[in-house]
Amino acid sequence: MADIIATNETILVVGGGISGMTAALEAAEFGKQVILVEKSPSVGGRVGKLYKYFPKMCHPTCGMEINQRRLKMNPNLRLLTMTEVSSVEGEEGNYSVTLKTAPRYVNENCTACGACGDAVEAEFDNEHNYNLNKRKGAYLPSAMAHPQRYVLDPAIIGTPDATKAKEACKFDAIDLEMQEQETTLTVGAIIWATGWQPYDAAKIQPYGYDRIQNVITSVEFERMADPHGPTGGKLLRPSDNAEAKNVAFIQCAGSRDRNHLKHCSRICCMASLKQTHYVEDAYGDEGKSTIYYIDIRAIDRIDDFHQKVKANPNVTFTKSKVARIDENKGNGNPILRGVDTEGYHRYDNEHDLVVLAVGMEPSVSDFPVKVAVNENGYIEQDESNGGIFAAGCSTDALDVNRAVQSATASALRAIQVVNRVAGSEG
């Protein structure tokens, strides 16, 4: 990676989700030199794993595709995938950062023809589908992956599968000798856009995510609804692959709860409202959704989305935090037990499938550099951070709209820093 040129007028963006891509593009299109590093083999982050976006119900592909094109076209922007930051030293206007790039074992010659994938046999959990199905040991991370380049799973290196993959490639794109690389660069400002991760649902003991097959999470439901997902877009329950027509959504699963995440994750009400559409789209009037909630927080201008769902006779709203879930051993149905706050009625409701609207927590808890974080672990805008800024869901639980706004703001802040450097040196 000797060809990377970076100076203290360069901006480093860490994390290639929608926020990191936006921050990097804004700065690069403004004329700044930008290096964007992404831990996984392709950009897009969690948005790439959504089926549709609220509030417009369009596919994430559209917004993402534009960003990918902007990324490809911009000469000021350098993307490094499978790369993480291992250390940061220095100060605003002059940081020395060390990057570690994991071997992909596939070089630029790759045309994504898929011959290596066909040739290998070993299968692994598919991260893109939250491990709901398997992928091959030579794989394209997702259909719309950018870069469109295969990856070899490090677990097949040294096995006959690796040789098979290499022999199958007609373009000499597979390089089994690739090693981890370490690069040290100088940059003037850094933007953290490492995003969020779903709260570990198994920790919410009474909901039995770890025990009851037909209790899944909202992020898994997104994958299920997607035609590229593990069920080919069918809403099927895991225990018996039966059609899930009577779906329960449990709000605040791990959020607004001092035993779990204290904060409101802010997007999960909207996510469940959106997902009731998936149920109706799949099964028409036979598709019934019930939302169990404390209160619905459909933030500001998107409340009309909430009102429309509320008016839908196929969607029931039950004001209650579900106390616990048991399993009907006969048919695998989860049984939700609790008390309805409106009227204090006790219920024991059976559903085909339960979707936990899990909370969002920061994906990184151990930054390689000192940054100010709030009590929920999100990065604070703070003077003590110097030339280090944060964008998107590393600052708070945000929807895409707000994440992108925050990314633009962080790009502006970083530009000011490198402009100051340029001014004092100019």
Add this chain to the structure above:
Amino acid sequence: MASDAINYYRNNFLKEVEANVEEGAWVKMCMQCGVCAGSCPLGNAWEHTPQKIFMMIRAGKRDEVLSSDAMWMCTSCYNCIARCPRELPITHIMHGLANYAHRLGLAPKNQPTRKFATMFWNNLTKKGRVNELKLGIALYFMNGLVNGIKVAIKAMPLGMSMMKTKRLSPMEILGGHGIKDTSGFHAILKKAREIEDAKMKKFD
């Protein structure tokens, strides 16, 4: 006009609970999510779940709350405390409310848990040690003579084996064992009660 509205919303009962009930200051933190109500193993056996009691306190329903049997039905299983997203010490508040209602003489007269708790307290404070024989007998006959004999006969094998293993002495019937300084103990209890009474705030 303005003061009418303020008076309408001024809720003395919430303030009273905050001042006089153990852990009462937590009541206002409840967000009415309903998890405690659904988690209580006895929840369907009583009229008011913790969630409902807390809302009634905030709605100023003093008589209904203090005469409710709900607080007396709590078995201290702690399910509600473990699950409450706001970490309210629900079990303790329930017992605090029971105790407060009892002190004011408003608790339901024939509530069995209350009767037993009173018996237990009187038995314990007499000599500073529980007289299990007397307590057991009193418990058996709590609901009348005939019922008491029936229960006592049923429990006889247990009593006999407790005696064999020296967990229960028949001599206790003659007065029973106690602590060394009973009058000192009574003075402590009296002082504690004085302190508690002095702390109690008046509300109208």
